[in-house]
Amino acid sequence: MLSSDQEDLRLLRESARTLFERAGGSGRARKLRDASGGWDSDMIGELAGAGVFGVTVPEANGGLGMGLAAGGVIAEEVGRVIAPEPVVLTIGLSLGLLRRLRPDHPKMEQLINGETTLAVAWQERGPGGAPADATCRYADGKLTGSKAWVVGAAGSHGFLVVAGGQNGPVLVLTEATADGLSVDKRVQADGSSLGELSFSGTPAEQLAEGSAVQDALAEAISDVTALAAAELVGLSDRAFEITLDYIKTREQFDKPIGSFQVIQHRAVDLNVMLEVAQACVREVLAQMDCETVPKIRARLASRAKARAVTAAKKITRDAIQLHGAVGYTDEFDIGLYLNRALVLSAWLGDDVYHRRIWLDAREEEGVAQ
């Protein structure tokens, strides 16, 4: 399968970090949030220029063919500067679906080139507000029904929608400006939004149908889940750095607060938590590149997300505590990291959810014996 060696990954990390830092680091995320809560389309172009979106797409289909391990490197860098661009979404989900189902489709190239962004609408909301079975229908070229929790709905040019068709599930493409489509935005902690889409006879183009759609969706979800875990690891890494700097410099009782043993131990615990998460997620991504059985890939992805969310929760919460009141302000960046962690943790399932999935999968595979 696709894989890249450590040296390639190191170089990729370096260039991604330089690109994001030159663009303004986390300060850029703050500016964008304050401006509109969206992302910067010039940045999408720059990222595309660096090959970011096609990183896991085979070379034959216009990508870099570097595998998920490389996707994870980019995701970590996105996390470090809490970049609002839909990088993980595009690599993992939009291209994850298209490259499996329709590598020939012109949208592939447009996504890789950064000319377009497509959000993926695959979940639906049930009566209690929780996820429910799909009822959104596609017939005679038109979509009817609704979809929930669509990440990137606000800025995307169109949607890849998973719906029920005449011969089983279908993947269809609809433009953001299509007739009969309305998008209800729900603001997230980090200023981004989730879209609740409703379709009433919305024209859409069918891209694929049948069980292949379900299979590709499951695989793409495994990919994007593991990449979201990597984004959380990058986020936690930077949140920890910021905190470490702070406790070294903030003085109370005539000493840096980092000289108090309690604080030192807390910092060490967070660091251990971070290193475990980073090791786990990087290992998972490398294994997923070599693994072909979808169920095992799904289990691996759950392992990564469970660990990354656990670590990010602990690190961002403790980071606020160690900052004291300044940590509770918007002025200090650490709060941006907490807010982004809230959003990334809830996306695609939190730690509790993934621990459950992981255990179920493990039993099913008979790993326990």
Added chain:
Amino acid sequence: MTDWNAMSDAEFRKEVHQFFETEYPEELRHLPHRPKFAEIEHWHRKLHTKGWVAPAWPAEYGGMGLNAAKLLIFYEEQQRGGVNRGRDMGVQMVGPLIIKFGTQKQKDYWLPRILSCEDIWCQGYSEPGAGSDLANLRTRAEIDGDDFVINGQKIWTTMAHDASHIFMLVRTDPNAPKKQQGISFLLAPMDQPGVDVRTITTLSGETEFCEVFFDNARTPRENLVGELNKGWSMAKALLSFERIFIGSPSLAQNALGQLESFARGRGAYDDPVFRDRFAQAALDVEDHAALYARFADQLKRGETLGADVSMLKIWVTECFQRITELMIEAAGPDGGTVGPLQVGNVSVDVLASFYKARPTTIYGGSNEIQRNILSKAVLGLPD
């Protein structure tokens, strides 16, 4: 004047419950933010007419004169009904201090104005360099004729942008041999040219706290409470009162109730893993209440509370935080969504609770500081 303490607990609870149930404006129940006074003024007037603004103050000063047991019931019902505490820094913090250390003239002047909210107070203790190490404060007050002249800066001053007065700790003797000496407790009007208030936005986008700058601000000498240079021990006496107050079960109880109805509506409640964690949280709250009652009894017997009261705050604030994490968990894919989440006919603002829980382990003496206190003053561990 009703002698509330003579009532049975059950009778008293019923009376309080009924009042909050029928009189409290529905649109103000479980407010997710700290209101400005104007928003709750109408309610405050009702409470004032009823004579219920200051449940803990002695009746002779216009309070309800509740003993500890009744006070506990009062706060429980207040929380249960989602009744906003209002702008209560005057009632909770300055009032008790004036009652304890103020002159008759100060009592006669300030206390009625606190009750009527003619004056609205904020607490000016913390400074950029004086957080956990409060005694490090530098804001100066110098005597000039009949006034004190104040120079310096306070920070994290909750609702200072909606306050008419500030009670503050200031340095009146910079040459005192110890940091804790040479600090005085002063009252000052905010509405004057030498006072500049700038709001600070919190990470949830609220403007709850402020920076307050003093540039030759003035306050009459008679606004010194207690003795000059003796402010530290007075403020500390008040802090132990604050500690039982923020150590009370109410915030956690309230959050637990919200968690339960939310989780039932969302279906999380049927999940065995969630149930175990919910039961853990529920028992953490219930058992904390048992410990709280022990301290409350101590107060009821007229004893002063020791340093061990800190354990209430540690337990309940951390429990509150865990409960709000469970809310986020129960919200699943909505766990990062801002604003009220609707389930059936209940609506719960999950992130508002989460944000509210975060600073409870920071303010009122951070939980690390509380642990330092317990390890030294209670466990007697060496330095």
